[in-house]
Amino acid sequence: MERFKRNERIAAMVKILSDNPNKLFSLNYFVEKLNAAKSTISEDIVIAKNVLEELGLGRIETVPGASGGVKYKNSVTAAESMEFLSRIARTLSDPGRIITGGFLYMADVISDPQVAWAAGNVLAGCFDGEPIQYVVTVETKGIPIALMTARAIGVPLVIARRDNRVTEGSAVNINFLSGSTGRIQTMSLSKRAMERGAGVLIIDDFMKAGGTARGMVDLMKEFDARVVGIGVMITTSKPEEKLVSNYIPLMYLEGVDEKAGKVSLRPNDRLPV
Amino acid sequence: MERFKRNERIAAMVKILSDNPNKLFSLNYFVEKLNAAKSTISEDIVIAKNVLEELGLGRIETVPGASGGVKYKNSVTAAESMEFLSRIARTLSDPGRIITGGFLYMADVISDPQVAWAAGNVLAGCFDGEPIQYVVTVETKGIPIALMTARAIGVPLVIARRDNRVTEGSAVNINFLSGSTGRIQTMSLSKRAMERGAGVLIIDDFMKAGGTARGMVDLMKEFDARVVGIGVMITTSKPEEKLVSNYIPLMYLEGVDEKAGKVSLRPNDRLPV
Numbered sequence: 001m002e003r004f005k006r007n008e009r010i011a012a013m014v015k016i017l018s019d020n021p022n023k024l025f026s027l028n029y030f031v032e033k034l035n036a037a038k039s040t041i042s043e044d045i046v047i048a049k050n051v052l053e054e055l056g057l058g059r060i061e062t063v064p065g066a067s068g069g070v071k072y073k074n075s076v077t078a079a080e081s082m083e084f085l086s087r088i089a090r091t092l093s094d095p096g097r098i099i100t101g102g103f104l105y106m107a108d109v110i111s112d113p114q115v116a117w118a119a120g121n122v123l124a125g126c127f128d129g130e131p132i133q134y135v136v137t138v139e140t141k142g143i144p145i146a147l148m149t150a151r152a153i154g155v156p157l158v159i160a161r162r163d164n165r166v167t168e169g170s171a172v173n174i175n176f177l178s179g180s181t182g183r184i185q186t187m188s189l190s191k192r193a194m195e196r197g198a199g200v201l202i203i204d205d206f207m208k209a210g211g212t213a214r215g216m217v218d219l220m221k222e223f224d225a226r227v228v229g230i231g232v233m234i235t236t237s238k239p240e241e242k243l244v245s246n247y248i249p250l251m252y253l254e255g256v257d258e259k260a261g262k263v264s265l266r267p268n269d270r271l272p273v
Numbered sequence: 274m275e276r277f278k279r280n281e282r283i284a285a286m287v288k289i290l291s292d293n294p295n296k297l298f299s300l301n302y303f304v305e306k307l308n309a310a311k312s313t314i315s316e317d318i319v320i321a322k323n324v325l326e327e328l329g330l331g332r333i334e335t336v337p338g339a340s341g342g343v344k345y346k347n348s349v350t351a352a353e354s355m356e357f358l359s360r361i362a363r364t365l366s367d368p369g370r371i372i373t374g375g376f377l378y379m380a381d382v383i384s385d386p387q388v389a390w391a392a393g394n395v396l397a398g399c400f401d402g403e404p405i406q407y408v409v410t411v412e413t414k415g416i417p418i419a420l421m422t423a424r425a426i427g428v429p430l431v432i433a434r435r436d437n438r439v440t441e442g443s444a445v446n447i448n449f450l451s452g453s454t455g456r457i458q459t460m461s462l463s464k465r466a467m468e469r470g471a472g473v474l475i476i477d478d479f480m481k482a483g484g485t486a487r488g489m490v491d492l493m494k495e496f497d498a499r500v501v502g503i504g505v506m507i508t509t510s511k512p513e514e515k516l517v518s519n520y521i522p523l524m525y526l527e528g529v530d531e532k533a534g535k536v537s538l539r540p541n542d543r544l545p546v
Binding site for chain 1: 278280286288289293306320321372376378389390413421423430439442466
């Protein structure tokens, strides 16, 4: 006699799978956890898969074979992405957010767990299927979004520092030119932070000239890493020519007009999701 | 005729609720989303609630009344916390992690999304029921755990900076004495970062003398905030007297013996979860 009813098993499965994106669970894991026959678990999975897809709540993928099993992937449709990004663009376009110097206050938004979560899902979707072993960012403001992107992809997050820390052991340091300030800055990453030769996705919150992203690309070379992509929450429309070429922004900041109290921010309507 | 079967509705509900911890959903939300009668949805909720609780996957709470509804809370049992913390303690006790100077390399572990997620759930559980409007941390290494704690509680994250940033507008700066280095350091937080008079939970990755935590407590005074608790991933056993008194560590670092290549780290077996 089975311990749980079908709807109970399915509820448990959906919870476990979606809490662990991209992690492969063997059918035996559920057979034991839910005390049911393998054929029963297989049927449960089909039902869970269908309803999540129909409601746009994600995708359950089955991997055949002896070492196979089942895993969960977030999935975000183009319409959902646009809805989310339009909402964030509206929030950030509040003239009250303009800071002297033509900056936009957005720390509260980009470190909000639910915003970071949704942005991470969209960014992960933009690079779906790419061979990514690490998500890489540089402190500080991009960390929440980078962490949630790493979570959605199911890989570790690597955080480069702005200076060398004694608590992180021997490190690789690089200097880079910040395109917007024109100043030389430093970026540092512990030699222990990643395996050599990995595929990495670079994530940051904001890009203007692209100097920081360029610095991260250069830092990755020191680890023989292959940069499979660069994702940023917001990029300025100008300068059009950035110091990196292959990047995907979720939003474009067209301009901040301090005098008129106007912010022009628009979602990227050509996201590959 | 109902559009989804019971097990499909329950799968969808569990996914939506657990993706949004502590967010109250009206029954009508599910009535519309899943195209079912209110009484049906109520029955679905009871089933979902029971199976999540039985399998230790969290708690679904119902809030009665016109403005009521249903919400999800992570729940972590003492046994699960100990299992998780013992596993992390073993990982971090690897002598290969010892860095010259008696430090322990742990950046990879504490910024791993799954570790941060689990630590955030445990920390949120330690302060369950407290009136928390914000989770507060200071850059950099505590951010992943603080973000996941904020997510589990369902509140925004506030990140104090080590220096004043022009992009964050006018800010409150405080100086504090780092108890371990004996140096004066600065902490800065934009005046826009939080409402005055809020209840806050302070989260950090590591505590030695408690100077940084003390600094955060002082910074919160400038915002008339009430600190309802301090949670840290790891604290050193010595000095026993910290600069803050009311804190909960998930683990105690008893010592790092560089010469013998030995790390003594143990889970806190008195967590209030």
